[in-house]
Amino acid sequence: MINNKIWHEKLHCHLGQYFLIDKMLYQEKNKHHDIKIFNNSVMGKMMTIDDIVQTTEKDEFIYHEMLSHIPIFSHGDIKDVLIIGGGDGGILRELCRHKNINNITMVEIDINIINLCKKYFPKHSNNAYEDPRLKLIIDDGLHFVKKTTNKFDLIISDSTDPIGPGKNLFISEFYLYCKKILKKNGIFVAQNGISFFQKDEIVSTYKNLKKYFYDTSFYQAAIPSYYGGTMMFAWGSDNIKLRLTHIEQLKSRIKKTKLIFNYYNPQTHISSFALPQYIINMLNES
Structure with missing residues (x-):
């Protein structure tokens, strides 16, 4: 809700965060989402969907x-x-930096999200939508993975939280069809919420991914605008060696690309898979 230029997040019932709205730039509710875009003096432009950052x-x-x-x-x-989701263009931007990637298919349910982010968050995509390797499809993610005959080395599920249209991207059937369209040694990753406050979501994902992938795990990163601690990313693959790639191998691969990052580095890569004990206990008990 908006009250006296203060926006309150609704992800959690009994606690949360608020942001001062310096200027409301866009506000509309369509058949898919309730979208707000506004300026905040600390975080810059922000986009919320269904009152979640x-x-x-x-x-x-x-x-x-x-x-x-x-x-x-x-x-x-x-x-x-x-890419499933990812309409803000940030994942696409990062993928397009890798010259060895041949083809990128992006499936987004709401073309409005893409158009809005091109307008209000141009640096997110950084013209990546013009990359000739991209095939953009407007469709429901679950529907696409069920019908496609293409195979992928990597599937990235950059979805909203499991409410509304995002629900389909957290169910067992979605993971099943993702597994079917992965190539040998393929990897599936997905955003999976904040570990401390969304424990049920993590356990559910873990149980469902384990049905289809030999190696199921999570990695994490602290992202200030996502309230409650560390953001979890789900990981699924049939080749456990990929998750255990040695740091020297990572350094060598990064060096060959000549890419420069603002957050990612080999040490962060390795350490992100080191989960706190309460999460390990929770997964072991599931």
Whole structure:
């Protein structure tokens, strides 16, 4: 809700965060989402969907670099990528920096999100939508993975939280079809909420991914605008060696790309898979 230029997040019932609205730039509710875009003096432009923070100018690089480069450098030879969601363009931007990637398919349910982010968050995509390797499809993510005959080295699920249209991207059936369209040694990753306050979501994802992937785990990053601690990213693959890639191998792969990052580095890569004990206990008991 908006009250006296203060926006309150609604993700959690009994606690949360607020942001001062310096200027409301856009506000509309369509058949998919309730979208707000506004300026905040600390975080810059912010976009909320269904009254949950989705992205900000200030800290988006943490989320997008970690969700993209962890699987890319773990694998070492990514050619074909599928993005589910990701309409703000940040994941696409990071993927397009990798010249060895041949094809990027992006499936977004709401074309309005893409158009809004091109207008209000141009640095998120940084003209990546013009990359000739991109095939953009407007469709429901679950529907797409069920019908496609294409195969991918990497699937990135950059979805909203499991409410509204995002629910379909957290169910067992979605993970099943993602597994079916992965190539040998393929990797599936997805945003999976804040570990401390969304424990049920993490346990549910873990149980469902374990049905289809030999190696199921999580990695994490602290992202200031996502309230409650560390953001969890789900990981699924049939090759456990990919998650355990040695740091020297990571350094070598990164050096070959000549890319420079704002958050990601080999040490962060390795340490992100070191989960706190309460999460390990929770997963072991599930």
